Amino acid sequence: MAEAYAGTTQHAPEAAAGPRSTSELRSARVTACLVAAVLVLVLGVAAILTTRMTGLVAALWGAGGVAVAGWLRGPRSAEFDAAYALFITVAFATANVLVGNSLTQTAMFTVANMLEVATAVFLARRVAPQGFDLSSLNGLARYLLAVPLVSPLPGALFAGAGLAAAGLGDFRHTVETWWFGHALGLAVVGTVGLSVTPERLQEWRQPRRLLEAAAILLGMAVVTAVAFLQSKYAIGFLITPMLLLAAVRLRLFGAASAILIVALGAIAGVMLETGPAVLGAFSMVETKLRVTQLYVLLGCVPILLVAALLDERDRLAAAAQAGLLRAEAASAAKSRLLANVSHEIKSPVAGVIGIGELWASGQLGPVSPTQAEMSEMLVRTARQVEALANDLLDVARAEAGRVAVTLRSVDLDGLAEDVRRAVAVRPESAGLRFVVEPAQDRLVALADSVRLSQVVTNLATNAVKYGRSGGVVIFRLSRPDAETARIEVIDRGPGISLEKQTELFEPFNRLGMEKSEIEGHGIGLALARRLAELQGGRIGFESRPGEGARFWVDLPAAQA
Template identity: 55%
Template sequence: MPLSRALDLAEPASDAAPSRAEAPPVAQGASAFFAQPLVPILTAMGVLILVVAAINFARSAGLVAALWGAGGLAVAVWLRTSRDRAYDLCLGGLLAVGIMAGEVLAGNPPGLSVMFTAANMIEIVGAVVLVRRFAPTLNLSTVDGAIRFLMAGAVLAPIPAAAFSAIWLTVTAGADPLTSFQTWWFGHALGLAVFGAFGVSLTRPHLAVLKRPWRALEAALLMALVAAVTVAVFVMIRSPMGFAIIPVMILVAARLRILGTAAALVIVTLTAVGGAMAGVGPFSGPNVDLADRALMAQTMVFLGCLPIFLIAALLEERDALTERARLGRVRAEAASEAKSRLLANVAHEIKSPIGGVIGIGDLWKGGQLGPVTEQQAEMADMMVRTARQVEALAHDLLDVARAEAGAVKVDLRPTDVPGLLEDVRRTVALRPEAANLRFEMDCAGDGLVALADSQRLAQVIGNLASNAVKYGAEGGVVRFATRRIPRGVRIEVIDRGPGLTPEKQAQLFEPFNRLGLERSAIEGHGIGLALAKRLTELQGGVIGVESTPGAGATFWIELPAA
């Protein structure tokens, strides 16, 4: 059967509400089971083979099993193919038949076969119920999902069955209950963890990676490396060299993630436990009985190799978060580009008609359209001022759009910072709103020359000065300062206004954010500081603010020295 078809059969079907014409859920589940019986039948056959192999391999030492893979296979397939309660009943019955047949074929007497079949079914059903309860998504590609699956399906599920079998063997055969419980739990927990995790990881998204030839070749080479190192460490060498497999497992986790790590765990577990039970490798010795050898091999896999599965889950979770962040960045960049185009289009649409309004207002105010009264002249002047504000907004919008689109060109040349500050001071001082303010200059040192675009730098400082005039007018003073810093020049625009809280400082350079002053008497659009930040960065500088509520604000720019 093709692998894609088997995966189609193995994917759980979605639950849909039955219509009146549909059969009852039990009938639906049974019909689905009999319509696609290949996966359940193959699973039951696989369980039978694993039961026979495990019992025959362990019988020589009187052990139940050092590695019980039948439960892991049954749980993985059950979780992947489950549809509803009727399907569960049919599959559970088929698995019970497979386990019972394996017990009988392995030579166990009927009573013992029934007991072991019941214990195995308690374990398998318990694992399915616990995993559905605590890890319902079966997502082993996250650390949380992997831990939930291993804890629920491997650590907790074998406990009732181990207790049941220990009590039965103690009563009927006089076995030591602690040893019986320990042997059952370790072997079955390891089988559920390794084989169950591998089966659940065998999904289409994970297999899709192997469709690329180079990735498939890499996976084959890494699995061959795992097999070679595992055989050398756990079969050929009698010295305790089990730690040598850990770097190889980490390499597999880094390159192949969850599915590759699960496959490597199967190879390591089979080789380590099988070698220990066969009396070869580092766990063998003249004074070590078979039960202790198996226990040492199981402990090594549990503590040394199984945690690497969580590393693989962490790496895969990081990959998913990285991809999500990349897609988010792509969407954000697309949205930003669309916003920039919108701003540019709006600015262009505003500039043309507003120029006509300004021209008509100037003609009206100058009396060139006929005699005007004093009130009409005042209204014409107000119209022109408002239109010029809209025109300035249009220019700022266009600059913001160009800056975000990377279309603003800067011509970096040596720029005399004190002279530029004096020009900005004179320009700002002529504004009507600055009539009651005092402007101070503080240029510490000579040769304060920055590498900047003088026109764009003047625009940035002008925006900062306008901000200081509007929001810091009650302080009465606006101060311009500049001084040297290591490998650069620092420019400051200082006001004595109400200051800013840390929360508002964090939002200050966001476009169209007026920090809650939208309904205040202070005019503004919230783009001046955002534009200043972008223009400063284009000149290779940084911009920021230092402020304390009630103590004014200091806006600073640092630019490289010429």
């Protein structure tokens, strides 16, 4: 269908069956119009015969809700609109004739009903040109405000004026009864009609869900009957919990169906002069009826918003879950790519390093000073590529959870000293001072010594690269609490700006340093954090612009 109200795709059956001829489509639409007209006729007769108590206007008019829902679910075309309006007009007129209304009354009520239905469809198409998604809080709220609240007014005013002119009813009473009864029908029956979707029907075909729905609605019917059709047992307080149960378990369609049961039972109680004792305070039937209508509209219909909110939450949760699965698949694919690329790089790079070292040592023939410098540059560059390949391979393994760690007691004082010596002898560390500040007592952590050394080396290398202006790199050992051992790497460099701190551990993010003279690939910190987590630890940092940076690794403490 051209319009997709209530979040449904109207052409789904046609698409499943393949292309259909114009005559087949026209036949299907005529059938839809006929079915809607029959439902309107049956509900119209039932409403007039059972809920018309204090005049010629029914207290609950579900036929309008069916008419509006059927029209909105149909295709948006002039041909369908004309055919549907004709069928519904005949249905309204036939219902009035069958219950014994005069031709004048029949004409008046038919015009008033069609004015209401046409207004509802017009407002719906203006407010939501692409259709109402009743499974969202915003969509349902817009429907309730545009259709049940406003569209009954033209018909109510027309019917009230007509009955008053003919001396058949009070204008105010007619308008009030019409508006309340028709607003209830549009809010409840219309919502039921628009909330039926193929997905919901498919779900309810499951025996367990079908039995659950039947049990809840049957329970709602029993509670409603006891609350409104007798006066001995006051159990009206159970109505709201039962409606909430229907909203939580059956969502919008179930909540609307449950409210419809309550509306029918409450109005039947007024007709039979039974039900809650509170209605006994009112002597006039009109007042009891209005109080009952207000109760359903203001006390029960808002439960629909709860159901819509739950439907929306389900949809968002499903979308989030689908997004998470896609992200995990993409991450796994990226990890496989990194691992494959790293393996492919390592073998040729090892050959380049071997040839460069042979060249530099003179084993391939006499080497001039220029050639020696070039060979050293070749080996240095190749080793950088090799280090990158190793880091990429570690990142891929860490993200896939395939990094083997062996946890044992590790002396952090010795590890810090080993890292200090290894980093201090590097050419880029020239001019820097490296200091180890031990804890008061010997500090031992439960960790993998090789992986922890890799983590601390990465932190120290970053301190050398980005904090060398401070002139010093400090390795500080401490025990924040009895269960934790901490090793910190501190520099006195320019620090990290606040806007960049949130991106610090993102892989391959160099925080705008790509064009600087500082070498790097943006994977050291991401790898360090993952390796720390695999050892049961965590990485944290603290930095202020102009005051350097302090990174720390917290690990489970072990017995010294």
